[in-house]
Amino acid sequence: MVTTRFAPSPNGSLHLGHAFSAVTAHDLAQAAQGRFLLRIEDIDGARSRPELAEEFRADLAWLGLEWREVAPQSARLDSYAAAAARLRAEGLLYPCTCTRAEIAASATRAGPEGPVYPGTCKGRPVRDVAGGEGAPVAWRLDVAAALERTGPLEWVDALAGRQAVDPARLGDVVLVRKNEPASYHLAATLDDAADGVTLVTRGRDLFAATHVHRLLQALLDLPVPTWHHHPLLIEDATGTKLAKRRHSPSLADRRRAGEDGAAIAAALRRQRFPAGISLG
Numbered sequence: 001m002v003t004t005r006f007a008p009s010p011n012g013s014l015h016l017g018h019a020f021s022a023v024t025a026h027d028l029a030q031a032a033q034g035r036f037l038l039r040i041e042d043i044d045g046a047r048s049r050p051e052l053a054e055e056f057r058a059d060l061a062w063l064g065l066e067w068r069e070v071a072p073q074s075a076r077l078d079s080y081a082a083a084a085a086r087l088r089a090e091g092l093l094y095p096c097t098c099t100r101a102e103i104a105a106s107a108t109r110a111g112p113e114g115p116v117y118p119g120t121c122k123g124r125p126v127r128d129v130a131g132g133e134g135a136p137v138a139w140r141l142d143v144a145a146a147l148e149r150t151g152p153l154e155w156v157d158a159l160a161g162r163q164a165v166d167p168a169r170l171g172d173v174v175l176v177r178k179n180e181p182a183s184y185h186l187a188a189t190l191d192d193a194a195d196g197v198t199l200v201t202r203g204r205d206l207f208a209a210t211h212v213h214r215l216l217q218a219l220l221d222l223p224v225p226t227w228h229h230h231p232l233l234i235e236d237a238t239g240t241k242l243a244k245r246r247h248s249p250s251l252a253d254r255r256r257a258g259e260d261g262a263a264i265a266a267a268l269r270r271q272r273f274p275a276g277i278s279l280g
Helices: 016-031 051-062 077-089 100-106 126-130 143-150 184-194 209-219 251-256 261-269
Strands: 003-006 035-038 093-096 138-141 154-157 161-164 174-176 199-203 226-230 233-235 277-279
Touching: 003 016, 003 199, 016 035, 016 199, 016 226, 016 233, 016 251, 016 261, 035 051, 051 251, 051 261, 077 093, 077 138, 077 174, 077 184, 093 174, 138 209, 143 209, 154 209, 174 184, 184 209, 251 261
Parallel strands: 003 035, 154 226, 199 226
Antiparallel strands: 093 138, 138 174, 154 161, 233 277
8 A cells, every 4th residue: 555644743833835745745655545644744853843743643633644643753762773773782872972063174076964973082982972971972883884784775756757776975974863863864764664654755856865864764673655745835036945934934824814724735736935935
């Protein structure tokens, strides 16, 4: 059975870009007589606002979508800890105390997610990296060691076709964050497997992350889905994607203003967007 999902984080209201992603995932599942899931990704520390989850449900209903909700990430912490412990025991994770500013200052190249970590803490004894008992550390995936373990891998995007796994473009990514139970890479990969997602539907901005996720699936013996990385909605004036941090108009504001959610969903399906917004 085809199973898709929409997995928003409750750290800001949804906007039209989220609506486009949700409608795409919903319709792909519906066309295959499959399942469309809602998963709330609520482990973003103090930025996660529980009240927004109810707003998200109201937004999806307003768009005319039907879904089955699965457990939020906050109910899955044991699975993240177990996976991290397994990778750590296999020598595939190492601790890191570097700050974003330090990484930006020392990085020699940029990747899809910003400056690529140069491996400052890699190979150092854990006691030297940790900086004392109880000091917060992130745990990074040793990508080179992981690839030696798995050998060559591939993954398939429904739009872009077959891809050879190349996680080195992101460097040794963080899997366990300093003050939070897991990074997006680890949590989303485990959650999709647990929820039986067979078609991971998300924006093109996460295309490069899939190389890491496919590697994690091989390391943790997880099932391998197909991916569908859809185009992003962008603001024509700036060429940047719609985003919460840029205060793009929210679905909740449109809903409360009396706009027709079903009509908006239909327009998104026809790729008809408000003035100043297009696909990119």
